[in-house]
Amino acid sequence: MTATTETLTESTNGTLTLSPEASLNRLPVSAYQTTQTARDWVCAHTLHQLIREHYSAPAPSVRQFLQDFQPGHTQSDRILAEYGNRLAAVLRTALRAEYWQGGSPWQQAYAEFWRSTHTLVLSGGISTGDFGNSLAERLEIDLGYVTVLASPWGGQTGLVGLAQHVSSAEDLLVMDFGATGIKSAIASRHGNRLDPFSDIQVKDWLDREGLFRQPALLELLSQLRQQIGQPLPVAISIATYLNQGHPFDYRSGIYHRLRDDCPHLATTLNENWLPQCGLGPLALLEHDSTAAALAFRFSEPAIMVTLGTGLGVGICPIAKPA
Numbered sequence: 011m012t013a014t015t016e017t018l019t020e021s022t023n024g025t026l027t028l029s030p031e032a033s034l035n036r037l038p039v040s041a042y043q044t045t046q047t048a049r050d051w052v053c054a055h056t057l058h059q060l061i062r063e064h065y066s067a068p069a070p071s072v073r074q075f076l077q078d079f080q081p082g083h084t085q086s087d088r089i090l091a092e093y094g095n096r097l098a099a100v101l102r103t104a105l106r107a108e109y110w111q112g113g114s115p116w117q118q119a120y121a122e123f124w125r126s127t128h129t130l131v132l133s134g135g136i137s138t139g140d141f142g143n144s145l146a147e148r149l150e151i152d153l154g155y156v157t158v159l160a161s162p163w164g165g166q167t168g169l170v171g172l173a174q175h176v177s178s179a180e181d182l183l184v185m186d187f188g189a190t191g192i193k194s195a196i197a198s199r200h201g202n203r204l205d206p207f208s209d210i211q212v213k214d215w216l217d218r219e220g221l222f223r224q225p226a227l228l229e230l231l232s233q234l235r236q237q238i239g240q241p242l243p244v245a246i247s248i249a250t251y252l253n254q255g256h257p258f259d260y261r262s263g264i265y266h267r268l269r270d271d272c273p274h275l276a277t278t279l280n281e282n283w284l285p286q287c288g289l290g291p292l293a294l295l296e297h298d299s300t301a302a303a304l305a306f307r308f309s310e311p312a313i314m315v316t317l318g319t320g321l322g323v324g325i326c327p328i329a330k331p332a
Contacts, residue, residue: 027253027254028251028297028299028300028323028324028325029116029251029253029258030251030258030260030262031110031113031114031116031117031120032120032251032323033251033262033323034048034049034100034104034315034321034322034323035047035048035049035262035320035321036048036049037100037103037104037109038103038109039051039099039100039103040099040103041095041096041099048100048103048104048321049320049321051096051097051099051100052093052096052097052100052317052321053318053319053320053321054072054135054136054190054317054318054319055319056093056096057072057075057089057093057136058071058072060089060092060093061075061089064085064088064089065085072135072136073135075089075141076135076136076138076139076141077139079139079140079141079144080140081140081144086141090141090144090145090148091148093145094145094148094149094152095152097145097149097317098148098149098152098153100321101130101149101153101315102153104124104323105124105125105127105153105156106124106125107120107121107122107124107125108121109121110124123311123313123325124313126310126311127156127311127312127313128156128157128308128310128311128312129156129157129158129159129308129310129311129312129313129326130149130153130156130157130158130159130312130313130314130315131158131159131160131161131303131306131312131313131314131315131326132145132146132149132158132159132160132161132315132316132317133160133161133163133164133165133167133168133302133305133314133315133316133317134164134165134167134302134316134317134318134322135164135165135317135318136317136318137160137161137164137165137316137317138164138165139164142160142161142164143160145160146158146159146160161302161305161306161314163305165193165318166186166193166195166204166206167302167305167314167316168186168188168193168247168298168299168301168302168305168316169184169185169186169193169194169195169197169204169206169247169301170201170204170302170305171247171296171300171301171302171303171304171305171306172184172186172197172201172245172246172247172294172296172301172304173195173197173201173202173204173245174200174201174202174304174305175201175245175294175301175304176197176201176243176245176293176294177200177201178197178198178200178201178243178293179198179199179200180198180243181196181197181198181240181242182196182197182198182201182242182243182244182245182293183195183196183197183234183238183242183243183244183245183289183290184196184197184204184244184245184246185234185244185245185246185247186246186247186248186298186301187212187222187246187247187248187249187265187298188212188249188298188318188319189212189249189263189264189318189319189320190211190212190213190318190319191209191210191211191212192209192210192212192215192230193206193207193209193210194206194207194210194234195207196238196242197245207234207237210230212264215229215230216264220264221264221265221267222264222265222268223267223268223271224268224271224272224283227268227283228283228286228287231283231284231287231289232287232288234289235287235288235289241288241289241290242289242290243289243290243291243292243293244279244284244289244290244291244292244293245292245293245294245295245296246279246292246294246295246296247295247296247297247298247300247301247302248265248295248296248297248298249263249264249265249297249298249320249322250262250263250265250266250268250297251297252275252276252295252296252297255274255275255276255277255295256269256274256275256276257269257275275295276292276295279292279295280292297324298316298322298324299314299315299316299322299323299324300314300324300325301324302314302316302322302324303324303325303326303327304324304326304327306326306327307326307327307328307329308326308327308328308329309328309329310328311325311328312325312326313325313326314326
């Protein structure tokens with residue numbers, strides 16, 4: 011497998027290539043007689059606060075709560091109801107798209123896409139298991155006019171999207187660089203099988219400024235190369251917006267300053283960094299929520315919403331007519 015110009019430089023979503031302007035994290039949302047950013051309403055930290063309010067000490071972690079969640083359990087249902095109300099307020103605000111409709115031509119097109127959306131898909135760690143399914147059911151009732159689904163792959167949806175979009179019959183290393191964790195797996199059978207590695211904590215790889223930079227990336231890639239034992243091609247999703255394969259110049263998240271470590275991230279990965287670490291060519295580099303969206307195809311406009319450390323959004327591809 012060899013990387014192509016298309017996979018290195020062009021988004022799968024054409025004219026609506028997502029930029030920092032697409033972010034939901036900073037979207038102002040009014041609810042409960044106050045206004046906060048969408049991230050403040052529904053991030054993992056907020057869910058943990060709700061858990062602590064409803065459980066006596068010691069309260070479970072978010073991960074433990076999601077693993078143990080049981081529909082019909084009083085405490086669980088109360089947390090689901092309050093979190094669902096918050097997320098519904100966020101999604102109603104986004105679907106109205108008033109925040110973007112008076113902006114640049116790109117923002118106006120983005121607003122129109124939100125207003126024309128028929129389906130929302132939830133993915134990310136918070137969408138996992140029974141909680142994710144119950145949340146999707148509740149949102150579909152609350153929102154009324156859109157279909158809401160929970161991805162069956164939860165926090166691994168981005169890996170699945172990468173694998174299925176590349177659709178290699180041979181083994182492929184897929185990696186999802188998130189805000190708090192890095193997931194990786196060997197994908198095979200045209201993306202229909204994943205053999206995951208253990209998750210990696212991002213905090214252990216950050217520099218003194220709290221950023222993920224080239225030295226950490228090369229060391230991590232080298233360690234994975236030792237684990238897999240062969241120079242597999244690589245598909246990567248990353249929690250930063252990309253402008254034709256290179257991070258936009260904006261100050262958000264932990265990965266955006268990789269733009270200062272090379273002239274063009276996708277090209278440098280393909281031609282220098284991956285070979286230097288003993289790996290094969292770059293098959294795909296994509297924004298993380300867009301990668302998750304690649305796991306789905308719909309005949310009408312649909313949006314992927316990723317729930318985790320922050321709030322991500324990706325545009326699901328339109329299925330081509332048979």
